Amino acid sequence: MDDKKKVANSSCDDGFLLRMGLNDNKAGMQGLDKEKINKIIMEATKGSRFYENELKKDQQVNQRIEKMMQLKEKITTQQLLKAQLQVDKLVVELEQTRNLSSTIVHIDMDAFYAAVEMRDNPELKEKPIAVGSMSMLSTSNYHARRFGVRAAMPGFIAKKLCPHLTIVPLNFEKYGKVSKEVREILAEYDPNFMPMGLDEAYLNITEHLEERLNWPEDRRRFFFNTENPTGVDKDDMNMSDKFNEGECSSSPVLFEDNTSHLKQRSQSVENSVVFGTSAEEVVKEIRFRIEQKTQLTASAGIAPNTMLAKMCSDRNKPNGQYRITPERQAVLDFLKDLPIRKVPGIGKVTEKMLKALGIVTCSELYQQRALLSLLFSEISWRNFLDISLGLGSTHLEKDGERKSMSTESAPCCAQISTRSCLWLKGPYRCYIIIVSVSMTCLTFFLFYILFFPKGKTVTLKLKNVNFEVKTRASTVLSSVSTEEEIFAVAKDLLGTEIDSVAPHPLRIRLMGVRVSGFLSEEEKKYQQKSITSFLKSGKEIGFPRLQPEKSNQEYFTKSSEASHRGSFFDQKRAARLLNSENLPPNEAVGKQLFHDRKSSANFVEETKKLTSLQSSNVCKIFTCPVCFEEQSSDNLEELNRHIDECLNGTFVKDTMEISKNDKSREDTLNTLPHFRNENENGDEWQKNKTDQLARTDQSASMSDSFTNNSTEKFAQIVSDKSHREQQPSNLSDIARNVECLFPKRISQGNEDHFEKTEHTAGTSLSCFFEAKEGSVLVCPVCNTEQKTTSLVSFNRHVDVCLNKGCIYYSSYLLVQLEYFGNGVFELFGTLRFLLQARFRALSKEQQCTNPSQGTKRSGLTTSQSVSKKTKLSNSKHTIKMFFK
DNA sequence: CGGATCGAC
């Protein structure tokens, strides 16, 4: 993403502050100047643990530099001359391999996420906006950048820089769709193009250029889009006025004249544009088509290799393009004064180290090639040499197989920990690690991993409260490592870490688990990509985990406790079922149960039938375990393919179901008796609420600074469990589960980044009580008006009112945590669920919760000062007392 | 192999 690069592009000498701030001072009249920006950032930053850690890291880099300089001192002129000869010999060889025959294009969407959000919400167009959350921004629009608001900046700092900043939550589903649209266009020019994330791609258009020479004009003619009257004109005007200035090389036809074309709304020749056959024209065409199709602009670079192409696309951004002609001199000219930091692969640290050697530009990099070969590793200095000669890969390699898979999460409640630490296997194979359970606070990390490949190495990552990162790995000797084993190993690693700091508590703000060292491609496909082998083997692959609670029991109940569980769980289920009967119709689980029964009963049977039939090669009817539709096929492969498609396609269906649920949630909201809003008109508010509920992303609300990803994920999972009365027992369930957590994980490996976050909105308080500032909020529990502009404090108030007995609360997430003794927990309950019950109870009793119960959590800060021993014993007691 | 670090998105 261009934004992040710009952040990182800042000069390094000035340390961390400047990296955060604006380097190119383009501050407009409304913006802030560089000094002000850095001052604000400094004020928000200084003294923080994060800042201290940044300083420490800077010092470490300085030490590395010092070491390097000492090494440099020892180098004799003789050594240098010898190295010079060797390197120059290599240079000659490299020159011979120089290949200028390919035409590589790098396409980069301008401020992608922000641009999409602005396109879809015209209100945002004139405002400074950023996409992300209060804790981290992904990108910002050009308005916001004038205030110094950049990608990779925490939202709360951005707010200080630009108080009017609108922070839009991420919506990866949407970006994915747009990205797909763009990719469809790109594929026409190079079917093997290489996407890099959602907003970037490399194309090799060498072949296309050859073919294109023979194309008639009509095949190169494209029409202006007349179906998108909304804002296209404006959009283009903005683009050309604001962005398309200076040395931008875009076609004048495209970006200046086209507004007049657009006013005519017919597909006549006047409304079209014909592109030439040169590389520039092709890229203009691509960008034109992208803009016509998505109303978004892209920048592009054209060059003989990928490295150069990437740097070119940066040259005239936004909404511009640049070409390095395929001549050696053109390449060298381009590199001559180019700062090395612009080169992909050279980051903050390398820049600083090279700068210490007096190297800032690429030509200086070439001049110092002999010295570099003595100071850096072979791989490094050869890479430097390639850079300074302008060499890079001229063809696009397909992505290799994935080498590791990891998940990490920030805690839902930071900075508390004790030695007590429990791994829970939550519903649906999400792993929850409870680092601390105390009277006041539940601290947990959540990992949810599906279809984990079989790997040999498990790595645990920890970031402590001082932002220091540690990784601890262990390699299992045996060739396989199942999901349970992975987490068992991780647990051991964590255990040793806890012991290593004992008796002090391990205080961490982030934990991650990574698996690497996969067995083979075959194994991997089998494990994570497809269900194809599910039916093939006839064995019960995949079934063991579907068996309800088996692994849970094995994992946690090593003693006789298990015998109690049946009855206990049954009671719980009965209670929950009772509750659910009173829920709105859509909440009812009847349909689900029907599916469950049907499939769990029949599926094994059918599988067997099918397997046997397969051998006899007879065409038979088969009920797909996912869609429940009958499929006739004589080919097992075909059936498997159908199931795969069904699994992937389930997403659509699930979205619908989810939105139905949201509808009912909305109904629930409408029934909230005491909620009104005086400043906004009711419809508007309702609309906002609906929008919020309909979102299928992480739903981190703008005003919710506490709820982070983990909370949302967790809420979602708990919520998902709560309205389901059975453990997953069939493929349909698993499929839904897959969709819920990793909607398309099983389809393609490459797309994880956005798919992973496509899960549905969680059920946190913030979801319910989001309102615009100035609203008068009435607590639905105690029925008193809360005059506060801060949603945070309002939510806190509601929590205090709500907090009672078995409700365990953590960071805007309501979790009911039931303790069954002997380390066995069950998590269930959602806010929605509990609220319902609460309101029923209230309407009968017409009373308010005793405020004194709020003290349970109000000790949140004081617990920090409690001595360790007390804390420990407290926490032990608490669990038992609390969940009695 | 294990651990730390860099760089990109």
Added chain:
DNA sequence: CTATGTCGATCCG
């Protein structure tokens, strides 16, 4: 109150 999540690559011991 509040500083991401993932992945690959490399270097060093």
